[in-house]
Amino acid sequence: MHIAIDEAKCMGHxxxxxxxxxxxxxxxxxxxxxxxxxxxxxxELLGEAQDAADACPEGAIELLEQAPA
Ligand code: SF4
Structure with missing residues (x-):
């Protein structure tokens, strides 16, 4: 699993x-x-990754099965 953080969406909450x-x-x-x-x-950090994605109010964190091409 990959984690991607959209710089434009992140508002620093x-x-x-x-x-x-x-x-x-x-x-x-x-x-x-x-x-x-x-x-x-x-x-071992997949739980944290899911928690982070769930916690972001801007939807800036995406979990991806594959790395983007
Ligand atoms: S919770 Fe979302 S908006 Fe806040 S710092 Fe993290 S990625 Fe950025």
Missing amino acids: GRCYGVAPTLLHDDEEGFVAERGQCWKVPD
Whole structure:
């Protein structure tokens, strides 16, 4: 499973890294530091990834079976 964070949609609410502190981190402005990135989630962090996607009020976090082409 891959996680993708849409940079344009992220408004810096900070809910994602609050519920997924191992997977995601905040930057100095309160946005998720990994915005604009897409990467493969380690199996042990799939729960955090799902929680982060569920927590984002902007729908900025997508979980994808495959990496985008
Ligand atoms: S919860 Fe959503 S809007 Fe807030 S920092 Fe995370 S990705 Fe951005």
